[in-house]
Amino acid sequence: MKTARLGRRIASTVALFAAALLLLPTTRAAAEPGEEAGTAATLIEQLDIAAAAYNNAKAIYDQSKARQTQLDAKLQETELKLTILLSQVGAVANAAYRGSRFNLAAALMRAGNDPDTILRNATVVAYITKRDDARLKEYNDFKKEYIERRRAIDAELKIQEQQFQEMERRKNDAARALAGAGGGGKVNGVPVPVPTAKQAPRNANGSWPPERCGIKDPTTGGGCVTPRTVHALNEAKAAGFTRFVGCYRGGTFGEHPKGRACDFSAHTGGFRSVVASGEDRNYGDRLAGWCVGNAGRIAVLYVIWFRQIWFPGLGWRAYRSGGGDPASDHTNHVHLSVQ
Helix, strand or coil: CHHHHHHHHHHHCCCCCCCCCEECCCCCCCCCCCCCCCHHHHHHHHHHHHHHHHHHHHHHHHHHHHHHHHHHHHHHHHHHHHHHHHHHHHHHHHHHHHCHHHHHHHHHHHCCCCHHHHHHHHHHHHHHHHHHHHHHHHHHHHHHHHHHHHHHHHHHHHHHHHHHHHHHHHHHHHHHHHCCCCCCCECCCCCCCCCCCCCCCCCCCCCCCCCCCCEECCCCCCCEECHHHHHHHHHHHHCCCCCCEECCCCCCCCCHHHCCEEEEECCCCCCCCCCCCHHHHHHHHHHHHHHHHCHHHHCEEEEEECCEEEECCCEEEECEECCCCHHHHCCCEEEEEEC
């Protein structure tokens, strides 16, 4: 079946982005991929484009699949109703072919001469005619509905195929951008909980609308952030992640200057140049897992935590650190970038 084949194809290409990045040291809270000039900066810009395009394509694909599921259920109901109506219409057609329907009407109209009998029999004839006509009309209406729903399903499959091709293109874009960038293989990720965040606003087709950095950063009191960043902050806080957070940071590259990234301290009392351990490490693990689990609701581009980076569709990967300090290695804070 076409739907099943498409489902297998999308499942086989879920690993879309390699995320092993060269992270350089910084004196700020964190060194994000590509915040320095040169190849790394170009790399993160390309990955931003690829990740955002993947998120949009996946969102449109998922919404189309949901509509298709509803259409499939309605189509099955229509098919069942058509089967029942077909037997009824068949009986009407057979009676008309044999002339029994018309013979019955003629017999009723000939039976009796008194006005009451004629009126009663005329009423019966009218009822039979109206009933049979209603069955034929109902059958034709359901047949039309069936055809329309089949066309709607075909349209959804076309949308899914288009978005699948877009995801394929973005996978190749990311692979080319990351060629030679270094990094490690797969590593064990952090726990991913059931999504709890409220859904951030989307376009009608499921994609993410572009947003400007127009809201004063509530974490630093300076600079600006986007509405989706504020949404992610509020949802994280509602989930119990209330330790210090810093979002806007001036610069040329990365998401911090765009108001689309936040650094969540793993320690109580603010950022510390100390590798998180014990409850602080557990806090960071849970926060990173929450970000990943809610990626589709808060529009995650990537998450960095404890020498690992997560991209949508790929999962957790190791990355190679350039600084070796807790800020550069992201072992004292969780970095979240949103679309």
